Amino acid sequence: MTTRTTRTLAAALSLTAALAISGCSSDSDAAEKPKITVSGAFMPEPVNDKMAGAFMIIKNDSKSADKLTAVTSQLSDDMQIHETKDQKMQQVPSMDVPPNGELKLVRGGNHIMFMGLKNKPKIGDKVTVELRFEKADPVKVELDVKERTYQAQHTASH
Known part of the structure; x- marks a missing residue:
């Protein structure tokens, strides 16, 4: 792999992780269920x-x-x-x-x-x-x- 490919892959993985984490944090909003x-x-x-x-x-x-x-x-x-x-x-x-x-x-x-x-x-x-x-x-x-x-x-x- 080239350095550029490695950086692109790392950036994609970071973005995926960030989305997964933010998805989890929005679940905490969903935890506030309607009363x-x-x-x-x-x-x-x-x-x-x-x-x-x-x-x-x-x-x-x-x-x-x-x-x-x-x-x-x-x-x-x-x-x-x-x-x-x-x-x-x-x-x-x-x-x-x-x-x-x-x-x-x-x-x-x-x-x-x-x-x-x-x-x-x-x-x-x-x-x-x-x-x-x-x-x-x-x-x-x-x-x-x-x-x-x-x-x-x-x-x-x-």
């Missing part, structure tokens, strides 16, 4: 064992945007994230949880669907779901099973 909290979680009592909905407010108390990417539950093997646009419901792969903001899952709007229930919960029961996010750690949530006509009072925080 997700959930309030007002409920499920109206299902009419049958075919499907049910879940509603809640998912709050992101961080400067980093996140996405709700999946939901799991012992009650159903087919959990879906649905958005409602122009009064039409459709399954989506994820939903944004904005930085320092909320994702509202409400009747007539975006929500979670349980398809093919393993049993039919009754009023007063609790159903556990696990919300999975792109960045934040999974969050376990207990849904209170409410009357079919129940309307959550999603008002501003106290």
Whole structure:
């Protein structure tokens, strides 16, 4: 090898090492995961064992945007994230949880669907779901099973 080739190779290796190190340091930023909290979680009592909905407010108390990417539950093997646009419901792969903001899952709007229930919960029961996010750690949530006509009072925080 010539001296020039050796210097070029050394410079390339130094750059690669610097990029690897800076990549590691940016992981420490990623370690500051979004802080997700959930309030007002409920499920109206299902009419049958075919499907049910879940509603809640998912709050992101961080400067980093996140996405709700999946939901799991012992009650159903087919959990879906649905958005409602122009009064039409459709399954989506994820939903944004904005930085320092909320994702509202409400009747007539975006929500979670349980398809093919393993049993039919009754009023007063609790159903556990696990919300999975792109960045934040999974969050376990207990849904209170409410009357079919129940309307959550999603008002501003106290």
